[in-house]
Amino acid sequence: MNYFPDEVIEHVFDFVTSQRDRNAISLVCKSWYKIERYSRQRVFIGNCYAINPERLLGRFPCLRSLTLKGKPHFADFNLVPHEWGGFVQPWIEALARSRLGLEELRLKRMVVTDVSLELLSRSFPNFKSLVLVSCEGFTTDGLASIAANCRHLRDLDLQENEIDDHRGQWLSCFPDTCTTLVTLNFACLEGETNLVALERLVARSPNLKSLKLNRAVPLDALARLMVCAPQIVDLGVGSYENDPDSESYLKLQAAIKKCTSLKRLSGFLEASPHCLSAFHPICHNLTSLNLSYAAEIHGSHLIKLIQHCKKLQRLWILDSIGDKGLAVVASTCKELQELRVFPTDLLGGGNTAVTEDGLVAISAGCPKLHSILYFCQQMTNAALITVAKNCPNFIRFRLCILEPNKPDHVTSQPLDEGFGAIVQACKNLRRLSLSGLLTDQVFQYIGMYATQLEMLSIAFAGDTDKGMLYVLNGCKKMRKLEIRDSPFGDTALLADVNKYQTMRSLWMSSCEVTLGGCKRLAQKAPWLNVEIINENDNNRMEENGHEGRQKVDKLYLYRTVVGTRTDAPPFVWIL
Amino acid sequence: MITELEMGKAESELELGLGLSLGGGTASKIGKSGGVGGSGAWGERGRLLTAKDFPSVGSKRAADSASHAGASPPRSSSQVVGWPPIGSHRMNSLVNNQAAKSAREEEEAGKKKVKDDETKDVTKKANGKVQVGFIKVNMDGVAIGRKVDLNAHSSYENLAQTLEDMFFRNNPGTIGLTGQFTKPLRLLDGSSEFVLTYEDKEGDWMLVGDVPWRMFITSVKRLRVMKTSEANGLAARHQEPNERQRNQPV
Numbered sequence: 001m002n003y004f005p006d007e008v009i010e011h012v013f014d015f016v017t018s019q020r021d022r023n024a025i026s027l028v029c030k031s032w033y034k035i036e037r038y039s040r041q042r043v044f045i046g047n048c049y050a051i052n053p054e055r056l057l058g059r060f061p062c063l064r065s066l067t068l069k070g071k072p073h074f075a076d077f078n079l080v081p082h083e084w085g086g087f088v089q090p091w092i093e094a095l096a097r098s099r100l101g102l103e104e105l106r107l108k109r110m111v112v113t114d115v116s117l118e119l120l121s122r123s124f125p126n127f128k129s130l131v132l133v134s135c136e137g138f139t140t141d142g143l144a145s146i147a148a149n150c151r152h153l154r155d156l157d158l159q160e161n162e163i164d165d166h167r168g169q170w171l172s173c174f175p176d177t178c179t180t181l182v183t184l185n186f187a188c189l190e191g192e193t194n195l196v197a198l199e200r201l202v203a204r205s206p207n208l209k210s211l212k213l214n215r216a217v218p219l220d221a222l223a224r225l226m227v228c229a230p231q232i233v234d235l236g237v238g239s240y241e242n243d244p245d246s247e248s249y250l251k252l253q254a255a256i257k258k259c260t261s262l263k264r265l266s267g268f269l270e271a272s273p274h275c276l277s278a279f280h281p282i283c284h285n286l287t288s289l290n291l292s293y294a295a296e297i298h299g300s301h302l303i304k305l306i307q308h309c310k311k312l313q314r315l316w317i318l319d320s321i322g323d324k325g326l327a328v329v330a331s332t333c334k335e336l337q338e339l340r341v342f343p344t345d346l347l348g349g350g351n352t353a354v355t356e357d358g359l360v361a362i363s364a365g366c367p368k369l370h371s372i373l374y375f376c377q378q379m380t381n382a383a384l385i386t387v388a389k390n391c392p393n394f395i396r397f398r399l400c401i402l403e404p405n406k407p408d409h410v411t412s413q414p415l416d417e418g419f420g421a422i423v424q425a426c427k428n429l430r431r432l433s434l435s436g437l438l439t440d441q442v443f444q445y446i447g448m449y450a451t452q453l454e455m456l457s458i459a460f461a462g463d464t465d466k467g468m469l470y471v472l473n474g475c476k477k478m479r480k481l482e483i484r485d486s487p488f489g490d491t492a493l494l495a496d497v498n499k500y501q502t503m504r505s506l507w508m509s510s511c512e513v514t515l516g517g518c519k520r521l522a523q524k525a526p527w528l529n530v531e532i533i534n535e536n537d538n539n540r541m542e543e544n545g546h547e548g549r550q551k552v553d554k555l556y557l558y559r560t561v562v563g564t565r566t567d568a569p570p571f572v573w574i575l
Numbered sequence: 576m577i578t579e580l581e582m583g584k585a586e587s588e589l590e591l592g593l594g595l596s597l598g599g600g601t602a603s604k605i606g607k608s609g610g611v612g613g614s615g616a617w618g619e620r621g622r623l624l625t626a627k628d629f630p631s632v633g634s635k636r637a638a639d640s641a642s643h644a645g646a647s648p649p650r651s652s653s654q655v656v657g658w659p660p661i662g663s664h665r666m667n668s669l670v671n672n673q674a675a676k677s678a679r680e681e682e683e684a685g686k687k688k689v690k691d692d693e694t695k696d697v698t699k700k701a702n703g704k705v706q707v708g709f710i711k712v713n714m715d716g717v718a719i720g721r722k723v724d725l726n727a728h729s730s731y732e733n734l735a736q737t738l739e740d741m742f743f744r745n746n747p748g749t750i751g752l753t754g755q756f757t758k759p760l761r762l763l764d765g766s767s768e769f770v771l772t773y774e775d776k777e778g779d780w781m782l783v784g785d786v787p788w789r790m791f792i793t794s795v796k797r798l799r800v801m802k803t804s805e806a807n808g809l810a811a812r813h814q815e816p817n818e819r820q821r822n823q824p825v
Contacts, residue, residue: 077657082721134662160664164713164720188664192778269668292665295672343659344669375659402659433660459658484657 006031010039019044038062045069046479046504048086048110049529052562053094064103065129066095070110072507072556073457074482076134079509079554081533083569086110089119090567096123104129104155111135117142121149129155129183136162140170140189147173155183157210165191172197181205185212187236187267195221203228212236215269220248226255234288235259236267242275253278266290266316273301283308287335290316292342303328313368316340319354319375326358330365338371343402356383363390371396378409379436384418388425397422398433404460404485407437414438420445423453433457443467447474455480468492472499482507490517493555497524505558513555516548521557522575529564530575531556667709678793714742714800715769725792731784735771742800770806772799782806 013036016022026036042065045051057063070086088110095102102124112135120127127150140163146156147170171194174181181201186193193216202208202225210233211225217238226232242249256262262282271294286309291297297305298320306312306325312333319341321329329336339362341354356379362369363386370393379401399419407414415436423429423446430452434442438461446453447470454477462468468488471481472495481503489512500506515532522530533554564574661669713720721741728734771783775794783791783798 074657076662077660078663079657134664160662162664162711162720164711293668295669342661342665375661400659404655404658457660459660485655 006035009035013039017042041065042104043067047558047560048088048091049565050504050558050560050562053091055562057094057098057100061098061100063100065106066091066102066104067106067108068110069108072109072482072505073480074484074507074509075109079484080556081569081571084533084572085565085567085569087567088112089116092116092119092123096120100124101126103127104131106131106133107135108133109135111137112142113137114139114142114145118145118149121145126152128152128180129157131155131157131159132161133159134161139164140166140191143186144170144173147171147178148175151175151178152180153178154180154207156181157183157185158188159185161188163189165189167191169194169197171201174201176204179204180207182207183210183234184208185210185236187212187214187238187269189214189216192216199224199228205229206231208232210234210264212267213238215239218242219252219275223248223252223255226252226259230255230258231261232259233261234264234266235262237265237271238267238269240268240271240275242272249275249278257281260285262286264288264290266293268294268297271296273297273299276301276305279305280308284310287311288314290314292316292318292340294318295320295344298325307332309333311335314338316342318342318344320344321354321358323354323358323361326354327361327365330361333366335368336362336366337368339366339369340373341375342373343375353377356380359383360386360390363387367391368393370394373398373400373433375400375402377402378406379415379418380408380410381413381415381418381421382408382410384415385421388421392425393428394422394426395428396431397426397429398431398457399435400433401435404435405437406435414441416441416445420449423450428452431455434461435459439463440467440470443470447471450475452477454478456482458483458486460485462486462488465489465492465495469495472496476502478502479504481505483509483511485510487512489513490520493517494521494524497521500525500528500557501559503559505556507554507556508552509554511555513552514548515550515552518552518555519575527559527561528557529560531568532573532575534571534573663709670709674793681793710795710797712738712741712798712800715802715805717742723798725795730788731791734783738771738798738800768803769800770803772801772806773797774799 009032013022013025016025019042022036022040026033037059038061040060041063043056043060043063044067045056046069048068048070056066068088068091070088071080071084074080075084086109088107096119103126105120105127106129112132117138120130122145130146130150130153138161143156143158143163146153153174174197178201182205184201184205191214193214195217198213198217199221202211208229209231211229212234213222213225213236215238217225219240219242222237222240226235256278259282263285265279265286265288268291273296276297283305289306289309289312291302295318298318302317302321303325306315306328310332313335315329315333315336315338317325317340321341326341329339341358343353345353354374354376356376359372359374359376359379360383362372369391372394373396376399379399384399408418416439419432419434419438419442423432429450432446432450432453432455434457440463443462443466446456450456451474453475456471456475456478458481465488467486468483469492471478472492478499479502484507488508493508493513494517518530518532522528532552533556534552568574709722709724711720712723723734723737723741725734728737772780773783773791773795774780774797776796780799786794
């Protein structure tokens with residue numbers, strides 16, 4: 001390869017798109033490192049504190065697309081305090097200063113402000129794509145800047161963010177000359193939407209493929225929008241309440257029939273289910289259906305809808321579907337790859353909730369299933385063993401039994417054997433979430449069999465440090481380990497400090513680790529940021545010599561090449 | 576009425592709707608040794624924890640409950656912080672749906688049923704409807720909004736205290752308040768630079784405190800700590816102080 005001029009090598013590299021492969025290429029020799037870094041266009045940064053923007057730009061000066069993740073995963077469940085960090089502002093400032101030709105920015109669990117959005121919109125003339133997932137800190141004013149200033153905007157995709165809706169006219173801020181939109185997703189906005197501006201925008205966006213509306217867009221507006229955009233591929237319905245005999249409903253029916261490219265359907269944020277039949281004509285094309293926010297859609301209407309969806313690959317649903325409904329899914333959706341079943345009743349005891357039977361039925365009926373997230377009231381080892389036999393191809397297996405520490409409801413045994421069967425059978429398992437009553441035994445199985453496991457979520461499980469040690473020693477590919485309310489302590493934490501060099505991060509909350517243990521870890525591993533999060537003033541971590549007994553409530557550690565971060569709030573103590 | 580119940584139990588362990596342990600700083604240790612339902616010295620400083628504080632209360636561990644509370648009943652998933660692991664956006668949507676549904680049901684069923692449900696809400700946390708009602712709070716001049724759980728509060732005074740702690744305690748530079756907990760509530764009596772306002776279901780902005788607490792929490796969508804000077808457009812409060820006392824929940 002060294003006999004070829006650089007341009008040729010670079011051209012070959014263009015075909016290598018995966019970040020892991022490109023990282024591998026850059027390690028071959030100095031010359032390849034150099035060529036690779038100048039031609040790298042997309043970079044993914046899983047932890048925004050592992051590196052800083054200056055070093056990123058130093059290595060990849062021609063960056064076009066950046067993905068950044070901020071807060072740890074457990075922030076989704078309110079376990080990370082509000083001001084912990086993950087600010088995007090310094091990144092945007094640095095990128096703006098460097099005059100980078102940034103085109104795409106994808107952020108997850110970061111704090112984004114209107115100031116950041118404004119700066120973003122003004123600093124990159126070629127900016128095309130903004131995807132914000134689970135972010136917070138901004139308002140519709142920030143969206144207005146993006147709309148107004150990004151001349152070539154292609155994607156504005158807002159997924160499950162906390163956005164202050166000022167009910168401004170952000171949609172009208174898109175200039176009349178803006179005709180390039182491909183994705184427009186504002187389903188998470190809570191406020192009123194300027195329907196006229198929206199309809200005009202959709203009408204002048206011939207490339208629009210993905211449109212996800214918020215609950216303020218009523219059915220008659222939906223009808224008009226679909227008439228303007230029959231080319232739509234991905235639709236998120238906002239409000240879906242209307243009279244089936246009304247004129248707007250008839251219009252909707254007619255419009256839907258013309259949307260022959262429609263493949264993904266979601267939303268129904270407020271719905272009257274008897275109007276669902278309008279969608280039946282296109283159901284046979286659907287590959288993705290997300291009704292996980294549609295609390296009113298269940299029972300026979302839901303079943304009827306699903307029976308039309310024979311090509312479904314992805315289904316996100318509420319547990320009101322029940323085991324019977326899952327049996328229908330199992331017999332209808334033979335192409336199903338990913339299933340998520342979310343709970344509707346957090347207290348438990350709902351009649352229509354799903355049980356282990358639903359899970360078994362799905363595993364038996366859907367041979368292509370590889371990803372599952374399943375919230376349920378009860379589980380048995382026998383069911384899990386059957387599931388493992390039926391579906392050895394799981395890549396992601398996340399089971400959440402709603403009641404912590406709940407054993408096998410038939411045998412009252414821990415669920416070690418069931419999960420053990422899963423990890424033994426599913427040789428490609430990359431992500432696993434455990435629940436129910438579990439002893440150290442399940443971790444022994446995981447350490448032994450889950451060789452490809454990259455992310456493990458543990459809650460209310462295990463008996464001793466041995467449990468955690470099995471995992472740290474056995475799972476060579478572990479990247480993210482998050483543990484809460486489990487009796488793992490300093491011994492496990494400190495057993496193999498170098499292990500954390502191979503991992504992105506470790507989270508431990510309400511475990512048995514002590515301040516002394518964390519300090520020892522920080523001393524041994526200067527390349528780690530060991531963060532103690534302690535919001536309770538009176539529980540302040542003090543240097544009082546009792547560190548060996550002082551339990552740490554929340555520990556978050558991650559490898560980094562740029563040392564201690566400077567933006568941590570006072571209740572985060574970085575050792 | 577609800578506040579009387581709580582006043583009576585000021586010193587003992589209180590359990591509220593969610594079963595989350597509430598209390599001041601030092602009470603967190605008490606909380607950990609409490610039973611499954613959680614505990615807290617409610618009356619200590621009249622201070623309530625907010626969404627920000629929930630994680631610090633700590634989640635209950637099997638070991639803790641077992642060793643300190645004897646035979647404790649199995650935990651229900653709603654009584655543990657951050658559990659079940661459902662994203663907050665989804666959780667809020669779920670809760671709002673349930674709240675809207677039950678609000679509708681309550682309206683239809685009439686007033687008597689409303690009263691029954693309310694008492695059930697507080698006293699039978701295990702069987703009653705559990706609603707995690709986080710609503711957004713913004714303050715003029717502060718960039719990032721916060722969230723507060725209305726169901727963890729029982730009165731306007733509690734709520735105002737929480738908000739004061741939230742916004743003023745951490746920003747000593749912005750306001751002259753020093754965060755002393757014995758001070759009269761500035762947000763509710765119109766004497767400070769700021770007033771507390773809320774947006775109701777119809778989208779109108781109103782001054783907080785005019786309607787009974789129960790009615791308020793079913794109709795409030797979000798809160799705003801507004802500069803008094805800007806609050807002129809809102810329903811003017813011409814009431815005398817003693818009239819206002821009458822309106823507040825006893």
